[in-house]
Amino acid sequence: AGRSKFYSEKPYIIKNCIDQRKEIFVAKVKGYFPKSEYNNLLALPPIFRNIEIQNKEEVIGEYMYSYQQKHSLPMSKKDRKLTTLLDTNGQFMVFNNYYLWLLIDLGFVITDYKAIAVFEKNAAYEPFVRIMMNIRIQSILAGSTKEKFYKLIINSSYGYDTLNTEKFGKIKMLDKAGTFIAQHHPNHMGIKRISANIFAVQLKPKTATCFTSIQSGVFSLDNAKYWYLNYIYNFMYKCLDRKPFHFVLADTDSIYIVISGDPTKDCHQQFEAIVKDKQYMDLGLKMKAMNLHHQDLSAIQ
Template sequence: MVLIDYCNFIIDDIDSIALFDKHLGFESFACTMMAKRQDAISQHNDTKSLYYKQILNSAFGGEGQNNAKFDKISFNNARQASLKQLKLDHKSTRKITDTINNSDGEVVEEAQYMVCESPRQFKCNKPLQEAVFTLDNSKFWYLNFVNNFLYKCIDMDRVHFCNMDTDSMYLAITGSQIEGYKQGLKYVIKDQGFYDEHYKESLPCGDNCTVAEEKKLMGITTESQVENIVCLAPKCYSLYNRNEQIDDIVSLVNRMKGVSQRCWLSEGSEKKANLTANDYIKCLNSSVAISVTTNNLQMKTGVMSMISMEKSALTGFHNKMVVLSNGC
């Protein structure tokens, strides 16, 4: 019904029908945690705000994982491992430590085996449909905002989509050349009447709105406004301003999923360094790949080791997107 009401879809044929009961079990939890986060933001308490944000995020991730079907790994001695290998659930066994004897030949520590079991049957008590629906529903309202608001009242010839993610979008706007860059959509509105009538459904109500209004559920707010953005790929972008007096770039936000922002330089320097906006620009204009070396701790056969791994932080290659035959 949503697609019919909002997108004027026409049903030509019905293959099957599924009925769902309305479930509001998480509504009070989400609203309460969000209200507490809004209060923390109003009090400028960044620690408490982050705390409630992490609760919401971890709750969604935890309830969306069907960990009942995950492989179960246990550490056992030889006798316990032998018994578990007789079960139908047994998947693999790996010896990780040898038996340790003292000078008299007595066993001090038995050999340890890592046994992996994969359950043949399991019962899922997690509300997986909640997580799936939340993701699908967010995509719908995302597209609803773009198609039924932006394209109807904004001059999209003066707006360019730079980067889009699950819950965010980055727009390059050609507005007024006189006013500064913090002008939002003010100078690209083509239907002021439609904008005034519908903007409160998604956007905050003016500059003096409350935190609750700005951070409302299913709403959209402006996170930051800058002069320039370089987007190499989804989750890989740099926001920066240019200081024309000294002809320098002021990096504001640098994002690179999978690589820590504070990493070791690939040239072997022991000083920590951040990726800068110049690195993104160099990669875009000169096709230069920026590499970094990351350090991770790993445990193997009871020994903790530090593993240094060189990663390509910024490249001109993007393989995280599926492109259909029609170019979409």
């Protein structure tokens, strides 16, 4: 995403941008998946978001609630957890255009519109990512240890170029008198005693400067979820029998699956025992192989 084109809080403008599927945007909406879609989505709910979890029995379940009571753990504490959801938990959540369109295609119903920020299309970063990813894939196929090196380059670039690492707090070393005055300031954030008469006082500045493109980080995170879920719902689910496999653990760029395959074969059988549409699977793999074959690496040769 490039520079911002416009921002709006008018529901009809937000709805039009989402429905037309022409603009690059980030929208803040509220919604849910209808119960008719639960059987298709429950194995891996497609809304990945951090939410606050209250330690109530109806939220965390009878077993965990009893465990906390038995061990005198704090019951009023709220924990923030990354969860997979079938609705926005009754609150507004932010999605980029690709992620939101995929959710809508899976049956997501938007019930309320809060805001939208529309951006110019910018592909300046794309050649670097494409070339580095292509080299990394070639290294994996060749069994080279350089694969980890290229992965580190991409990860480092994301952390440096797109994450906002600016400092939004100022820390001053003050004596008791200065600390007493500072803690009554409206921008006061916290105090830590250093010695008998010296305190570290953190203040929140009135203004802050950001030199990074925050929207690039937002789009990178949501695009990762889009490709992740798109591969599962529009490839794996269409060519594999869903009953014999179960999702165990998911990370940013990896997933762990338990497969009930052919008991007479070892782990190297992969998915062959649960393929239900061999033609569709071969077509998808062929398209991937063609994409790898036509990659242009001349820029780094």
